[in-house]
Amino acid sequence: MTIRLGGMFFGLALVGVLLLWSFLPDTLKYSTPEKSPYYAFHEDKLPPAGGFSFDGLGGKWDNQQLQRGYQVYKEVCRSCHSLKYVAFRNLEELGYSEAEVRAEAASWEVPGLDEYGEATLRPAEPTDYFPSPYPNEIAARASNNNALPPDLSLITKARPDGSNYVYSLMQGYVEPTEEDLAEAKELGGGVEWETPVGLYFNEHFYNANIAMPPQLYPDLITYADGTEATTEQMAQDVAAFLTWTAEPTLVLRKQTGWYVVAFLLFATFLGFLSYKEIWANKKPKKKG
Numbered sequence: 001m002t003i004r005l006g007g008m009f010f011g012l013a014l015v016g017v018l019l020l021w022s023f024l025p026d027t028l029k030y031s032t033p034e035k036s037p038y039y040a041f042h043e044d045k046l047p048p049a050g051g052f053s054f055d056g057l058g059g060k061w062d063n064q065q066l067q068r069g070y071q072v073y074k075e076v077c078r079s080c081h082s083l084k085y086v087a088f089r090n091l092e093e094l095g096y097s098e099a100e101v102r103a104e105a106a107s108w109e110v111p112g113l114d115e116y117g118e119a120t121l122r123p124a125e126p127t128d129y130f131p132s133p134y135p136n137e138i139a140a141r142a143s144n145n146n147a148l149p150p151d152l153s154l155i156t157k158a159r160p161d162g163s164n165y166v167y168s169l170m171q172g173y174v175e176p177t178e179e180d181l182a183e184a185k186e187l188g189g190g191v192e193w194e195t196p197v198g199l200y201f202n203e204h205f206y207n208a209n210i211a212m213p214p215q216l217y218p219d220l221i222t223y224a225d226g227t228e229a230t231t232e233q234m235a236q237d238v239a240a241f242l243t244w245t246a247e248p249t250l251v252l253r254k255q256t257g258w259y260v261v262a263f264l265l266f267a268t269f270l271g272f273l274s275y276k277e278i279w280a281n282k283k284p285k286k287k288g
Protein backbone atom coordinates (compact mmCIF):
# COMPACT_ATOMS: atom_id res chain seq x y z
CA MET A 1 0.00 0.00 0.00
CA THR A 2 2.69 2.47 1.02
CA ILE A 3 4.71 1.51 -2.07
CA ARG A 4 1.72 2.19 -4.30
CA LEU A 5 1.08 5.57 -2.72
CA GLY A 6 4.76 6.43 -2.90
CA GLY A 7 4.81 5.52 -6.58
CA MET A 8 1.77 7.66 -7.25
CA PHE A 9 3.27 10.68 -5.54
CA PHE A 10 6.54 10.21 -7.36
CA GLY A 11 4.71 10.06 -10.69
CA LEU A 12 2.65 13.14 -9.88
CA ALA A 13 5.76 15.02 -8.81
CA LEU A 14 7.47 14.13 -12.11
CA VAL A 15 4.50 15.29 -14.16
CA GLY A 16 4.37 18.48 -12.11
CA VAL A 17 8.02 19.25 -12.74
CA LEU A 18 7.59 18.57 -16.47
CA LEU A 19 4.55 20.84 -16.62
CA LEU A 20 6.30 23.65 -14.79
CA TRP A 21 9.34 23.28 -17.01
CA SER A 22 7.25 23.47 -20.18
CA PHE A 23 5.77 26.77 -19.02
CA LEU A 24 9.17 28.39 -18.51
CA PRO A 25 9.83 30.97 -21.21
CA ASP A 26 11.72 29.61 -24.25
CA THR A 27 11.53 25.95 -23.22
CA LEU A 28 9.49 24.70 -26.12
CA LYS A 29 10.47 27.33 -28.64
CA TYR A 30 12.97 27.13 -31.45
CA SER A 31 16.27 28.71 -30.61
CA THR A 32 16.68 32.01 -32.41
CA PRO A 33 19.95 33.30 -33.83
CA GLU A 34 22.03 35.71 -31.77
CA LYS A 35 20.55 39.18 -31.85
CA SER A 36 22.55 41.84 -33.65
CA PRO A 37 21.44 45.49 -34.02
CA TYR A 38 20.12 44.55 -37.45
CA TYR A 39 17.96 41.99 -35.75
CA ALA A 40 15.64 44.84 -34.77
CA PHE A 41 14.20 44.63 -38.27
CA HIS A 42 13.57 40.94 -38.16
CA GLU A 43 9.90 40.14 -38.56
CA ASP A 44 8.48 36.75 -37.80
CA LYS A 45 7.25 34.73 -40.73
CA LEU A 46 3.60 34.92 -41.70
CA PRO A 47 1.51 32.12 -43.16
CA PRO A 48 -0.38 32.74 -46.43
CA ALA A 49 -4.01 33.83 -46.02
CA GLY A 50 -6.00 30.65 -45.51
CA GLY A 51 -2.86 28.59 -44.90
CA PHE A 52 -1.46 25.78 -47.02
CA SER A 53 -3.55 22.87 -48.30
CA PHE A 54 -1.27 20.42 -46.46
CA ASP A 55 -1.64 22.14 -43.06
CA GLY A 56 -3.35 20.34 -40.22
CA LEU A 57 -4.13 16.71 -39.52
CA GLY A 58 -6.25 16.18 -42.63
CA GLY A 59 -3.94 18.18 -44.95
CA LYS A 60 -3.59 17.18 -48.61
CA TRP A 61 -1.27 18.16 -51.45
CA ASP A 62 -2.78 20.45 -54.06
CA ASN A 63 -1.18 19.04 -57.21
CA GLN A 64 -2.13 22.09 -59.30
CA GLN A 65 -0.26 24.23 -56.81
CA LEU A 66 2.75 21.92 -56.70
CA GLN A 67 2.96 22.02 -60.49
CA ARG A 68 2.83 25.82 -60.41
CA GLY A 69 5.51 25.81 -57.72
CA TYR A 70 7.68 23.62 -59.89
CA GLN A 71 7.22 26.10 -62.71
CA VAL A 72 8.41 28.94 -60.43
CA TYR A 73 11.47 26.90 -59.41
CA LYS A 74 12.23 26.05 -63.02
CA GLU A 75 11.80 29.56 -64.40
CA VAL A 76 13.18 31.61 -61.50
CA CYS A 77 15.13 29.83 -58.76
CA ARG A 78 16.88 27.24 -60.89
CA SER A 79 19.49 29.71 -62.18
CA CYS A 80 21.07 29.88 -58.71
CA HIS A 81 19.72 27.02 -56.57
CA SER A 82 20.19 23.27 -57.03
CA LEU A 83 17.61 20.65 -56.08
CA LYS A 84 19.96 17.72 -55.82
CA TYR A 85 17.83 15.25 -53.84
CA VAL A 86 14.96 15.34 -56.31
CA ALA A 87 14.92 13.18 -59.45
CA PHE A 88 12.85 13.96 -62.54
CA ARG A 89 10.90 10.72 -62.06
CA ASN A 90 9.64 12.10 -58.73
CA LEU A 91 7.61 14.66 -60.71
CA GLU A 92 5.12 11.88 -61.50
CA GLU A 93 3.89 12.34 -57.92
CA LEU A 94 2.73 15.84 -58.89
CA GLY A 95 0.31 14.35 -61.38
CA TYR A 96 2.44 14.42 -64.55
CA SER A 97 2.22 11.37 -66.80
CA GLU A 98 5.25 9.20 -67.57
CA ALA A 99 5.53 10.69 -71.06
CA GLU A 100 5.32 14.23 -69.68
CA VAL A 101 8.08 13.48 -67.17
CA ARG A 102 10.25 12.00 -69.92
CA ALA A 103 9.76 15.12 -72.08
CA GLU A 104 10.33 17.42 -69.10
CA ALA A 105 13.58 15.64 -68.19
CA ALA A 106 14.78 15.83 -71.79
CA SER A 107 14.41 19.63 -71.69
CA TRP A 108 17.13 19.80 -68.99
CA GLU A 109 20.83 19.12 -69.52
CA VAL A 110 22.97 17.10 -67.13
CA PRO A 111 26.69 16.34 -67.16
CA GLY A 112 27.56 13.25 -69.22
CA LEU A 113 30.34 11.70 -71.30
CA ASP A 114 30.67 11.65 -75.08
CA GLU A 115 31.92 8.68 -77.13
CA TYR A 116 35.55 9.65 -76.44
CA GLY A 117 34.97 9.81 -72.70
CA GLU A 118 35.14 13.61 -72.67
CA ALA A 119 32.89 15.52 -70.30
CA THR A 120 29.87 16.92 -72.08
CA LEU A 121 26.20 17.69 -71.51
CA ARG A 122 23.35 15.36 -72.45
CA PRO A 123 19.56 15.58 -72.14
CA ALA A 124 18.39 14.30 -68.75
CA GLU A 125 16.57 10.97 -68.25
CA PRO A 126 13.72 10.56 -65.73
CA THR A 127 16.17 8.71 -63.43
CA ASP A 128 18.56 11.69 -63.30
CA TYR A 129 18.57 14.15 -60.42
CA PHE A 130 18.11 17.88 -60.96
CA PRO A 131 21.46 19.33 -62.02
CA SER A 132 23.28 22.08 -60.15
CA PRO A 133 23.42 25.47 -61.90
CA TYR A 134 27.11 25.82 -61.02
CA PRO A 135 29.98 23.36 -61.57
CA ASN A 136 31.27 23.85 -58.00
CA GLU A 137 31.02 25.98 -54.86
CA ILE A 138 33.71 28.44 -55.92
CA ALA A 139 31.82 29.21 -59.13
CA ALA A 140 28.56 29.55 -57.17
CA ARG A 141 30.11 32.01 -54.73
CA ALA A 142 31.87 33.94 -57.48
CA SER A 143 28.50 34.62 -59.12
CA ASN A 144 26.75 35.59 -55.88
CA ASN A 145 28.88 38.16 -54.11
CA ASN A 146 30.64 35.36 -52.21
CA ALA A 147 27.36 33.99 -50.77
CA LEU A 148 26.39 30.40 -51.47
CA PRO A 149 22.83 29.80 -52.69
CA PRO A 150 21.85 26.73 -50.64
CA ASP A 151 20.42 23.58 -52.20
CA LEU A 152 16.65 23.94 -51.91
CA SER A 153 15.64 20.23 -51.65
CA LEU A 154 15.47 20.29 -47.84
CA ILE A 155 15.28 24.00 -47.09
CA THR A 156 11.76 23.88 -45.62
CA LYS A 157 13.05 21.32 -43.11
CA ALA A 158 16.26 23.22 -42.44
CA ARG A 159 14.43 26.34 -41.25
CA PRO A 160 11.89 26.51 -38.41
CA ASP A 161 8.36 26.65 -39.80
CA GLY A 162 9.95 26.27 -43.24
CA SER A 163 6.91 26.53 -45.53
CA ASN A 164 5.79 29.83 -44.00
CA TYR A 165 9.40 30.99 -43.90
CA VAL A 166 10.00 30.54 -47.62
CA TYR A 167 6.64 32.17 -48.34
CA SER A 168 7.52 35.17 -46.16
CA LEU A 169 11.14 35.46 -47.24
CA MET A 170 10.22 35.74 -50.91
CA GLN A 171 8.00 38.73 -50.06
CA GLY A 172 10.20 40.25 -47.37
CA TYR A 173 12.01 42.81 -49.53
CA VAL A 174 10.55 46.03 -48.14
CA GLU A 175 11.92 49.42 -47.15
CA PRO A 176 12.72 49.72 -43.42
CA THR A 177 10.47 52.30 -41.76
CA GLU A 178 11.82 55.45 -40.09
CA GLU A 179 10.98 53.95 -36.70
CA ASP A 180 12.89 50.77 -37.53
CA LEU A 181 15.92 52.83 -38.56
CA ALA A 182 15.79 54.90 -35.39
CA GLU A 183 15.52 51.76 -33.26
CA ALA A 184 18.42 50.07 -35.04
CA LYS A 185 20.53 53.20 -34.61
CA GLU A 186 19.87 53.16 -30.89
CA LEU A 187 20.63 49.43 -30.59
CA GLY A 188 23.78 49.87 -32.67
CA GLY A 189 25.17 52.51 -30.27
CA GLY A 190 24.31 55.51 -32.43
CA VAL A 191 25.70 54.15 -35.68
CA GLU A 192 23.46 54.90 -38.65
CA TRP A 193 21.94 51.67 -39.99
CA GLU A 194 22.70 50.86 -43.59
CA THR A 195 22.27 47.81 -45.77
CA PRO A 196 25.80 46.81 -46.82
CA VAL A 197 26.63 47.05 -50.52
CA GLY A 198 25.73 43.84 -52.38
CA LEU A 199 23.18 42.78 -49.78
CA TYR A 200 19.44 43.37 -49.74
CA PHE A 201 17.15 44.35 -46.91
CA ASN A 202 14.71 41.53 -46.14
CA GLU A 203 12.55 41.81 -43.03
CA HIS A 204 12.19 38.03 -42.68
CA PHE A 205 15.88 37.10 -42.96
CA TYR A 206 17.40 36.64 -39.52
CA ASN A 207 19.78 39.60 -39.71
CA ALA A 208 17.79 41.51 -42.34
CA ASN A 209 20.67 41.52 -44.86
CA ILE A 210 20.42 38.79 -47.46
CA ALA A 211 22.71 38.17 -50.41
CA MET A 212 19.81 36.99 -52.59
CA PRO A 213 18.37 39.82 -54.70
CA PRO A 214 14.56 40.19 -54.76
CA GLN A 215 13.21 37.46 -57.04
CA LEU A 216 9.48 37.73 -57.46
CA TYR A 217 7.40 40.53 -58.94
CA PRO A 218 3.92 40.47 -60.46
CA ASP A 219 3.56 38.66 -63.80
CA LEU A 220 7.17 37.49 -63.75
CA ILE A 221 6.06 34.18 -65.23
CA THR A 222 3.00 32.98 -67.14
CA TYR A 223 1.42 30.06 -65.34
CA ALA A 224 0.63 27.05 -67.52
CA ASP A 225 -2.77 26.70 -65.80
CA GLY A 226 -3.70 30.35 -66.33
CA THR A 227 -3.53 31.36 -62.65
CA GLU A 228 -2.66 35.03 -62.19
CA ALA A 229 1.02 35.27 -61.25
CA THR A 230 0.91 37.70 -58.32
CA THR A 231 4.00 37.85 -56.09
CA GLU A 232 2.02 36.28 -53.28
CA GLN A 233 0.75 33.47 -55.51
CA MET A 234 4.25 32.59 -56.74
CA ALA A 235 5.68 32.77 -53.20
CA GLN A 236 2.97 30.44 -51.92
CA ASP A 237 3.32 28.01 -54.83
CA VAL A 238 7.09 27.76 -54.62
CA ALA A 239 6.90 27.35 -50.82
CA ALA A 240 4.41 24.48 -51.30
CA PHE A 241 6.63 22.88 -53.93
CA LEU A 242 9.68 23.10 -51.65
CA THR A 243 7.66 21.55 -48.82
CA TRP A 244 6.95 18.62 -51.12
CA THR A 245 10.63 18.26 -52.15
CA ALA A 246 11.65 18.15 -48.47
CA GLU A 247 9.00 15.69 -47.39
CA PRO A 248 7.11 14.03 -50.26
CA THR A 249 5.50 11.62 -47.77
CA LEU A 250 4.06 14.36 -45.54
CA VAL A 251 0.43 13.68 -46.46
CA LEU A 252 0.92 9.91 -46.27
CA ARG A 253 2.46 10.33 -42.80
CA LYS A 254 -0.59 12.23 -41.59
CA GLN A 255 -2.99 9.64 -43.05
CA THR A 256 -1.00 6.77 -41.52
CA GLY A 257 -1.32 8.55 -38.18
CA TRP A 258 -5.09 8.05 -38.22
CA TYR A 259 -4.71 4.31 -38.88
CA VAL A 260 -2.19 4.03 -36.07
CA VAL A 261 -4.52 5.81 -33.64
CA ALA A 262 -7.42 3.57 -34.72
CA PHE A 263 -5.26 0.47 -34.27
CA LEU A 264 -4.08 1.58 -30.82
CA LEU A 265 -7.69 2.15 -29.75
CA PHE A 266 -8.59 -1.32 -30.99
CA ALA A 267 -5.57 -2.83 -29.20
CA THR A 268 -6.63 -1.05 -26.00
CA PHE A 269 -10.11 -2.55 -26.36
CA LEU A 270 -8.62 -6.05 -26.85
CA GLY A 271 -6.40 -5.49 -23.83
CA PHE A 272 -9.44 -4.54 -21.79
CA LEU A 273 -11.32 -7.68 -22.89
CA SER A 274 -8.41 -9.99 -22.04
CA TYR A 275 -8.05 -8.27 -18.70
CA LYS A 276 -11.71 -9.07 -17.99
CA GLU A 277 -11.21 -12.67 -19.13
CA ILE A 278 -8.09 -13.35 -17.08
CA TRP A 279 -9.36 -11.87 -13.85
CA ALA A 280 -12.96 -13.05 -14.20
CA ASN A 281 -12.67 -16.00 -11.76
CA LYS A 282 -10.19 -14.56 -9.36
CA LYS A 283 -11.59 -13.57 -6.01
CA PRO A 284 -9.66 -11.40 -3.59
CA LYS A 285 -7.97 -13.49 -0.88
CA LYS A 286 -9.77 -13.36 2.41
CA LYS A 287 -7.74 -11.68 5.07
CA GLY A 288 -7.43 -13.71 8.13
Ligand code: HEC
Binds near residue numbers: 148169211216
Ligand atom coordinates in the same frame (compact mmCIF):
# COMPACT_ATOMS: atom_id res chain seq x y z
C1 HEC B 1 20.45 35.31 -58.54
C2 HEC B 1 20.59 34.10 -57.78
C3 HEC B 1 19.39 33.61 -56.99
C4 HEC B 1 18.13 33.29 -57.46
C5 HEC B 1 17.62 33.37 -58.89
C6 HEC B 1 17.39 32.80 -56.32
N1 HEC B 1 18.17 32.83 -55.20
FE1 HEC B 1 17.67 32.19 -53.35
N2 HEC B 1 19.53 32.64 -52.65
C7 HEC B 1 20.54 33.19 -53.40
C8 HEC B 1 21.68 33.43 -52.54
C9 HEC B 1 23.01 34.02 -52.99
C10 HEC B 1 21.33 32.98 -51.25
C11 HEC B 1 22.16 33.03 -49.97
C12 HEC B 1 21.76 34.25 -49.19
C13 HEC B 1 22.58 34.55 -47.97
O1 HEC B 1 23.15 33.62 -47.38
O2 HEC B 1 22.65 35.76 -47.60
C14 HEC B 1 19.97 32.49 -51.36
C15 HEC B 1 19.25 31.96 -50.30
C16 HEC B 1 17.97 31.46 -50.39
C17 HEC B 1 17.26 30.83 -49.31
C18 HEC B 1 17.78 30.54 -47.92
C19 HEC B 1 17.64 31.68 -46.96
C20 HEC B 1 18.17 31.26 -45.60
O3 HEC B 1 17.38 31.23 -44.64
O4 HEC B 1 19.35 30.94 -45.48
C21 HEC B 1 16.02 30.47 -49.80
C22 HEC B 1 14.90 29.79 -49.03
C23 HEC B 1 15.98 30.88 -51.17
N3 HEC B 1 17.17 31.47 -51.51
C24 HEC B 1 14.88 30.69 -51.99
C25 HEC B 1 14.84 31.04 -53.33
C26 HEC B 1 13.68 30.81 -54.16
C27 HEC B 1 12.40 30.15 -53.71
C28 HEC B 1 14.01 31.29 -55.39
C29 HEC B 1 13.13 31.32 -56.61
C30 HEC B 1 11.85 31.99 -56.48
C31 HEC B 1 15.38 31.82 -55.31
N4 HEC B 1 15.84 31.64 -54.03
C32 HEC B 1 16.07 32.38 -56.38
C33 HEC B 1 20.50 33.50 -54.74
C34 HEC B 1 19.41 33.31 -55.57
